[in-house]
Amino acid sequence: MSQEKDNFSPESLMMSFGHDPALVRNSIKNPIFQTSTFEFATAEEGKAFFEKVYGPGSIDEKNDSLIYTRLNHPNLMTAEKRLALLDGVEDAAFFESGMAAISTTLLEFAHSGDLILMSSPLYGGTDSFIKNILPRYGVEHVIFDPEMTKEEIIELVTSHPKGDSLSIIYCETPANPTNSLTDIEMMSQIKTHFSQDKKVVLAVDNTYMGPIFQKPSEHGADLTIYSATKYIGGHSDLIAGACSGSSELMLRLKGLRSKLGCMASPWTSWLISRSFETLHLRMEKHASNASKVADFLLTHPKVENVRYVGHLKEGDRYYDIYKRQCTAGGAMLAFDVIGGEKEAFTFLNHLSLIKLAVSLGSTETLASHPDTMSSSNVPVEDRLKVGITPAMIRMSVGIESPDDLIKDISHALNQI
Numbered sequence: 001m002s003q004e005k006d007n008f009s010p011e012s013l014m015m016s017f018g019h020d021p022a023l024v025r026n027s028i029k030n031p032i033f034q035t036s037t038f039e040f041a042t043a044e045e046g047k048a049f050f051e052k053v054y055g056p057g058s059i060d061e062k063n064d065s066l067i068y069t070r071l072n073h074p075n076l077m078t079a080e081k082r083l084a085l086l087d088g089v090e091d092a093a094f095f096e097s098g099m100a101a102i103s104t105t106l107l108e109f110a111h112s113g114d115l116i117l118m119s120s121p122l123y124g125g126t127d128s129f130i131k132n133i134l135p136r137y138g139v140e141h142v143i144f145d146p147e148m149t150k151e152e153i154i155e156l157v158t159s160h161p162k163g164d165s166l167s168i169i170y171c172e173t174p175a176n177p178t179n180s181l182t183d184i185e186m187m188s189q190i191k192t193h194f195s196q197d198k199k200v201v202l203a204v205d206n207t208y209m210g211p212i213f214q215k216p217s218e219h220g221a222d223l224t225i226y227s228a229t230k231y232i233g234g235h236s237d238l239i240a241g242a243c244s245g246s247s248e249l250m251l252r253l254k255g256l257r258s259k260l261g262c263m264a265s266p267w268t269s270w271l272i273s274r275s276f277e278t279l280h281l282r283m284e285k286h287a288s289n290a291s292k293v294a295d296f297l298l299t300h301p302k303v304e305n306v307r308y309v310g311h312l313k314e315g316d317r318y319y320d321i322y323k324r325q326c327t328a329g330g331a332m333l334a335f336d337v338i339g340g341e342k343e344a345f346t347f348l349n350h351l352s353l354i355k356l357a358v359s360l361g362s363t364e365t366l367a368s369h370p371d372t373m374s375s376s377n378v379p380v381e382d383r384l385k386v387g388i389t390p391a392m393i394r395m396s397v398g399i400e401s402p403d404d405l406i407k408d409i410s411h412a413l414n415q416i
């Protein structure tokens, strides 16, 4: 398998990597291992497997030691190997939701008395977990603005009473729903600044770009996080999450995952492994459709503030970061209709091909209203600060015919 890994691109390997047909009667595809437990050949082998899973040793050795599906199972291993390969890191962990990946990561790497430095905005669920749940466990947070300089962010942390207990830098880039970008390399330098006495972990939510258009580990991120419900799953038919990084960090994360019991199931993992086969293909079509839809919106008289990463040009605030970090503009758009909530709702209620639903990264185009839906649990003053207005529409562009999408959008805008 390692010879394959060295010779071919991840794109070509997504069809087979992490699955050995010889182990399953030469089946070209990995069957679903719908089992809760695995039989040991001998008691001695059972003992040895437990020692491997709970003791020191390489992750590959551990992966061979199948014990119990909450700890590990073959479908999970396949999905994790594929994501690690795409992200260019040693290992990955899949969870039964993006929020399970995020909450397990935050609980593993921040402890009572610690401080989290977070970007803004964050997905509403993450924002709420950091602001409302973690304080119960003695974890505080401080928020930086994407426009702040490195020196300003360092000063922000240093002047906080818990500044010397920074444990996690948590960023979402592009951010949901505003498409603002965070400079991962700069955050990695800030991490180094605060890492003298204690290791600080830099975690990046890469849901918007997926493992195809952005690789945070190449820019200094320790952990790359996904709602795999989105592009990785990609068909609006599963809920899953993931985190990738070094073997050392993944070992810790998988340890807590086993205790919390939030690993991805055999069925979810199987669907994920299958979705990896077409991820590249889908992402390219998503991105080319999004660019056409964004161009249409840009000149429409009933639309303003079109936020689309692929539109960034020289001189724009985020252009340099975009050029360094992303290989395409992705497929997430946000824009304001002229007016407010009433006009936004009129637009949404008149779409027909495009589905009015939250979530993103699926084959069908989805449109929603962040202010009253996915970001509604973010405090209203924080929403307004980052431009989440009652007139804002978020659109996840799918893989339909771009002409049909534009026809549908045009019709709905004309009803305002």
Ligand SMILES: Cc1ncc(COP(=O)(O)O)c(C=O)c1O
Pocket: 097, 098, 099, 100, 123, 125, 126, 172, 176, 205, 207, 208, 226, 227, 228, 229, 230, 239, 240, 241, 359, 360
């Ligand atoms: C950027 C981002 N991160 C994390 C999540 C949470 O993922 P899940 O819904 O799979 O738990 C979402 C969900 O919309 C998201 O948009």
